[in-house]
Amino acid sequence: MQLATTAAVVTGGASGLGAATAATLAAKGATVYALDLPGSIERAPSVEGVTYLATDVCDPEQVEASVATAASGDAPLRTVVNCAGIVTSQRILGRSGHHDLGLFARTVQVNLVGTFNVLTLAAARIAETEPDADGQRGVIVNTASVAAFEGQVGQAAYAASKGGIVGLNISAARDLAQHGIRVNTIAPGIVDTPMLAQVTEEFRAGLAKGVPFPQRLARPDEYAQLAVFLVEHDYINGEVVRMDGALRMAPR
Numbered sequence: 001m002q003l004a005t006t007a008a009v010v011t012g013g014a015s016g017l018g019a020a021t022a023a024t025l026a027a028k029g030a031t032v033y034a035l036d037l038p039g040s041i042e043r044a045p046s047v048e049g050v051t052y053l054a055t056d057v058c059d060p061e062q063v064e065a066s067v068a069t070a071a072s073g074d075a076p077l078r079t080v081v082n083c084a085g086i087v088t089s090q091r092i093l094g095r096s097g098h099h100d101l102g103l104f105a106r107t108v109q110v111n112l113v114g115t116f117n118v119l120t121l122a123a124a125r126i127a128e129t130e131p132d133a134d135g136q137r138g139v140i141v142n143t144a145s146v147a148a149f150e151g152q153v154g155q156a157a158y159a160a161s162k163g164g165i166v167g168l169n170i171s172a173a174r175d176l177a178q179h180g181i182r183v184n185t186i187a188p189g190i191v192d193t194p195m196l197a198q199v200t201e202e203f204r205a206g207l208a209k210g211v212p213f214p215q216r217l218a219r220p221d222e223y224a225q226l227a228v229f230l231v232e233h234d235y236i237n238g239e240v241v242r243m244d245g246a247l248r249m250a251p252r
Helices: 016-027 038-042 060-071 101-126 156-179 194-198 201-209 220-232
Strands: 007-011 031-036 050-054 077-082 138-143 181-188 240-243
Touching (some): 016 050, 016 220, 031 060, 050 060, 077 101, 101 156, 138 156, 138 220, 181 220, 220 240
Parallel strands (some): 007 077, 138 181
16 A cells, blocks of 8 residues: 555554654655644654644544544545553552552553554544555554563553454454455564663663564664555555564563
8 A cells, every 4th residue: 555645643653653653654655643642742753744633542532533634634544553552560469469450441441442442433534535446445553562472470451451452453354354444463572662761771681682583672663664564565464463573471
């Protein structure tokens, strides 16, 4: 699928994976709408071709309004990349007691329900566009994690939310096939995002040492490169792609 002269929506687009993806899509000629929370947008870089829209992915009305904005221009909405998410950590049974149900629900709500909310509302808009010569109207790329497969100690909520995205993938691809919309998912390993900037260099080096090869942390631009590849490759559909340097997470 061609990206030039089309519109794209990227959630979590103000930083990390989302910001790198928004910039890469804009460089390809897409008109990009980066959805994120107001506080994150205030700190976001100014990127040519990227418009920021304050949006809570868990709020259907906010998402509907932002998607409508993205679909209202001359460029047809073709691409959605879901990067919005939160990372939480708590053991099911720990020293302070059992896992907080509110934290579990909040993690699933943002990571899984938020992704589904954007996927559903954006797919409805994409389905209204004219298809290309192959009958294709658009592509949606979701973000899971290797934690969906090897959740570590303390990752019950996070692993469950990302495992839900993996489970959603093939069903969504089959549901949306009749509308000419492909759905794929990226499952990153350890990526050098702003969240990791808060830890020590020693800790970062330890994380990198656990990756077989390349023995380093992944870069956000590498995620963006893979997302664009999945968008442009018309025959990849219903696929979950690990981007982890052959990492298989240990229990802790």
